[in-house]
Structure formats: C-alpha cells, structure tokens
Amino acid sequence: MPGVLILTPRRFADARGFFSESWNQRVMEEAGIEIAFVQDNHSLSRDVGTVRGLHFQSPPHAQAKLVRCGRGALYDVAVDVRRGSPSYGKWVGVELSADNGRQLLIPAGFLHGFVTREPDTEVIYKCSDFYAPECDGAVRFDDPDLGIDWGIEASAAVLSDKDRAAQSFAAFDTPFVWEG
Ligand SMILES: Cc1cn([C@H]2C[C@H](O)[C@@H](COP(=O)(O)OP(=O)(O)O[C@H]3O[C@@H](C)C(=O)[C@@H](O)[C@H]3O)O2)c(=O)[nH]c1=O
Numbered sequence: 001m002p003g004v005l006i007l008t009p010r011r012f013a014d015a016r017g018f019f020s021e022s023w024n025q026r027v028m029e030e031a032g033i034e035i036a037f038v039q040d041n042h043s044l045s046r047d048v049g050t051v052r053g054l055h056f057q058s059p060p061h062a063q064a065k066l067v068r069c070g071r072g073a074l075y076d077v078a079v080d081v082r083r084g085s086p087s088y089g090k091w092v093g094v095e096l097s098a099d100n101g102r103q104l105l106i107p108a109g110f111l112h113g114f115v116t117r118e119p120d121t122e123v124i125y126k127c128s129d130f131y132a133p134e135c136d137g138a139v140r141f142d143d144p145d146l147g148i149d150w151g152i153e154a155s156a157a158v159l160s161d162k163d164r165a166a167q168s169f170a171a172f173d174t175p176f177v178w179e180g
Pocket residue numbers: 041043052053055056065112113114130131160162
C-alpha cells in the first residue's frame with residue numbers, strides 16, 4: 001500500500017530488558033520520512049476484541065499517524081480513502097504487539113482502526129495535527145464494501161457509541177485526494 005510503512009526500531013536488549021528509540025526525527029528524515037508530529041495519544045482497551053475505528057480527521061486537520069503497542073497486541077488497519085488513488089478503498093492490516101515492537105506509519109488520507117488481540121492492550125501513537133473534533137469522523141469497521149478481516153465476529157466487537165453509529169463506506173464522501 002503506497003505510503004503505509006512498517007517500522008521496527010532496533011532494540012538493545014540486556015539483563016534489565018531492552019532500550020529502544022521509538023521515534024528519532026533525524027533518522028526518519030535520513031530515510032526520507034519528514035513528518036512533523038505534534039500530538040501523542042495513548043489508549044487502553046480492556047477487553048480482547050475491542051475495535052476502535054475506522055476514524056479520520058478531515059482537512060485542514062488531517063493526521064498522519066505512527067502507531068505502536070505499549071502493552072498487549074492489536075491488529076492495526078489502514079484504509080486508503082484518497083480519491084483517485086490506485087489503492088482507493090483497499091485496506092492493509094498489521095499485527096502490532098509489545099513483543100514485536102513494530103510501528104505502523106499511516107499517512108493522511110487513510111481511515112485508521114484496530115482490534116485488540118490481548119486484554120489490557122495499550123496503543124500509543126503520534127499524530128501530525130492536533131485533535132479537531134469538528135473534523136473527526138468515522139466509517140463502519142465491518143462495512144461489507146471494505147471487507148476487512150478483523151479476525152473476530154463483528155457482533156462480538158466491543159465498540160464506542162460513536163463507532164456503533166458510524167456511517168457506511170458508501171455514504172462516506174471522502175475529503176481526501178490522491179496527490180500521486
Ligand atoms: C482522539 C481524541 C479524543 N479525545 C477525547 C474525545 C473523547 O471524549 C475521548 C474518546 O475519544 P474517541 O472515542 O474518539 O477515542 P478513540 O475511539 O480511541 O479514537 C481514536 O481511535 C483511533 C483508531 C485513531 O486513529 C485516533 O485518531 C482516534 O480517532 O477522548 C481527545 O481529547 N483528543 C483526541 O485526540
């Protein structure tokens with residue numbers, strides 16, 4: 001999926017555990033990734049099968065996100081909703097866990113959501129714009145047009161009221177445009 005990257009920072013293990021640089025702006029810039037992150041978020045989901053998503057913030061407050069797992073495990077999903085993109089409407093999913101240390105970089109122009117695979121899963125992510133509730137939106141995680149395989153029965157998902165009432169993908173008028 002163009003623009004979506006899995007990053008796995010090096011871990012320096014010793015008798016105490018490990019040390020890892022979870023974000024290093026200079027290293028990222030040397031790799032061609034120039035994103036000015038301005039907000040860090042941290043969520044805890046108690047139950048296995050908690051689904052948060054699919055979420056977006058519209059321009060002018062669109063957000064790129066760098067997502068990682070601090071405790072437990074989750075399946076993280078990004079859906080390309082950039083009008084005109086070769087992968088418009090397609091999704092990609094990656095297992096992120098405290099053990100595997102992976103991070104998922106999701107550019108602006110994607111819906112984002114995840115399902116937790118372990119109890120008490122903590123998700124930590126950087127965002128490239130501030131929370132703007134007036135630009136916040138959601139699309140149904142189990143929309144048949146998207147066909148995302150969450151690995152759970154949709155009826156068993158633990159959801160917020162907002163996500164339970166989210167619009168269908170067919171009704172979603174994407175505010176994002178593919179810029180090549
Ligand atoms: C996202 C967000 C929420 N809040 C508040 C609003 C609300 O009262 C409470 C819970 O918000 P939500 O129900 O939207 O939280 P949540 O369902 O965890 O929303 C998050 O889901 C993941 C998948 C994302 O990608 C995020 O961008 C964000 O949309 O926290 C903030 O103060 N700042 C924020 O940046």
